[in-house]
Amino acid sequence: MEQNLHFSQISLRLFKTLSEASGLQALVDLGYEILGNPFTITDHSVKVLASTGETKVTDDPVWNELKMNNHFIFQTYSYYVRNSLFNEITRNEAPFYWSDPYCKYRRLIGKIRINKRDVAILVACAHNRDFKERDEELVSLLCDAFSIELQKTKYIDFSQVLMHQNFLYDLLNGMYEDERLIVERLKILGLKFKRKLFVINIDIQNLDRSKSTLPYMRDEVENKLVNAKAIVYNQNVVVLASCENDRHFQEIELKNLKEFIHNNNLRAGISRPFLKLTDVKEHYLESTEAIKLGNLMNKKQSFYKYEDYLIFDLINSYSDTQKWKKFIHQSLIRLIEYDKENGTDYFRSFYTYLCNFKNVKDSATILNIHRNTLFHRMEKIESLLDVDLNDGDVLFQLYLSYKILEFLKIALP
Structure with missing residues (x-):
């Protein structure tokens, strides 16, 4: 009875914080007070969306790396892929405990879901005190509260990421035929692209799944380019890139991306430049053909420009x-x-x-x-x-x- 009353009081405090529109950090601060241990909220590429700031954990290497960089370095991320942490997160509906040789303190991990979809992860660290049995229920309660907060807040980065990806998905599926509707959508999302557009399609069939995952690879690719957004589409990573200065784009940004693709044993195709977002689907198909024809005609390369293969596409499209x-x-x-x-x-x-x-x-x-x-x-x-x-x-x-x-x-x- 006493414990039920305690949880009732916690629920009321969470509800009050949510109703006051105090923001994500206010909810995090209350969560720290309730749980009594520090925690982070990350997306599935382990990019930090929010974290408790009062407790200074200085003797846990994994925690320190995450707090310092706001994400895992590639080697750390690969370690947890190999050791099935992300499989465990997917498999467990309820919060679960995790320990490994690199974490000094035990973790309690819960999923944050929106519309039955896993969108973020809460990871608590047993730094201040050992976990108790009731902490599992507390973490579950906090995950529900953060789900509500992420849904109602329109301006946090994470919500924007989800909306950006949905917008790209619609463009790739040819859902927009009216440029005016796209302009209005861009205003709502706060998205801006430069004048010249490209679609880059990265074939990840050779990706070493023991070292990385699609969401992580998507973020890595997006970080290599300025004025670009990436999405996982048809089991590939597809990027809508843009630029004003074609020379800088070709010599600097694409050079970095090409090195990344080569080093990870991937293949990629890039469309011809275009100006209208209504043409995204058409140029996505160009990037796809570039990969197919490039693989056929020049296996030694890993990055293919459709304009180099346009005439071969014409020949290949002939029925006989x-x-x-x-x-x-x-x-x-x-x-x-x-x-x-x-x-x-x-x-x-x-x-x-x-x-x-x-x-x-x-x-x-x-x-x-x-x-x-x-x-x-x-x-x-x-x-x-x-x-x-x-x-x-x-x-x-x-x-x-x-x-x-x-x-x-x-x-x-």
């Missing part, structure tokens, strides 16, 4: 790829046969010449030959091709033929 052979310029076939018969390298030389917009100097440098040598070589090539190389349509047909041959060599047996 074999029929593309009829579009190959016959003069190019003659050039290939001449190389085979005479041991020359005219086929590659001419392609280099085409790709460098008929610039003899640049082409000669790439081929590592003297420009006069290339000049005489081009005279011979032009006579073999028997075409007018000043005709733009002819040049396009020849370039397309090269791309068809490059694709068919990979795609067909």
Whole structure:
């Protein structure tokens, strides 16, 4: 009876704090008074949303790391993935105890849920006193209170993260056709993107699940880019990135992301730049095709630009790829046969010449030959091709033929 009265009083104090709209930290401070031990509230990537501040825990390495960085470093996070902490959190509906060699003090862990969905974790540390049996019920009660607070508060980072992800999900599913509705949604969410937009799709099928999880990888990717938001979508990490300065984006931000992708044995595709958020779905499909075609044609790379594979996407979309052979310029076939018969390298030389917009100097440098040598070589090539190389349509047909041959060599047996 006495304990029921005690919990009744605690419930009333929690209810009063919630009703006064005092904010998350006021609820945390009351929770510390009720529980008598420090605790943190984190999301599932172990990013700290709130924590008690009165007690200074100085002799617990895991607690200190979390408080100092507001998140776990990658090695610590990987340790808890390998040791099934997150599986235990998913499996246990009620608060449970946790101990490991790196935590000096035992933990009591409870889940915070919104609409039957796990959204955050409360981790109490037995620093001030040992846990008692009633603490499990207290933690459960606090988790319910924090669920209410997270739902009613519109301006905390965590609520914003959930709303941002829902918005991205709708964009990727093509739910918005009216740009005006998107503008209004951006205002409500407090979201801002720069003028030039990109979709980056990161294939995580090679992700070492013993070291990381999708939510953690999503946050890591988002942190590599400025003016970007990431979401877990179709079991990949998809990023809506934006920039004003394309050079800075390509040379700095994408460079860091490429290194991260390479170091973690991942693959990624990036769409062409675009300007309207109504086009997100279309450019997501571009990023997906970039990964597929990049994997097919250049397995040594890990980051693929759709613009580099656009023409191959066109070829691949043809219902019967074999029929593309009829579009190959016959003069190019003659050039290939001449190389085979005479041991020359005219086929590659001419392609280099085409790709460098008929610039003899640049082409000669790439081929590592003297420009006069290339000049005489081009005279011979032009006579073999028997075409007018000043005709733009002819040049396009020849370039397309090269791309068809490059694709068919990979795609067909």
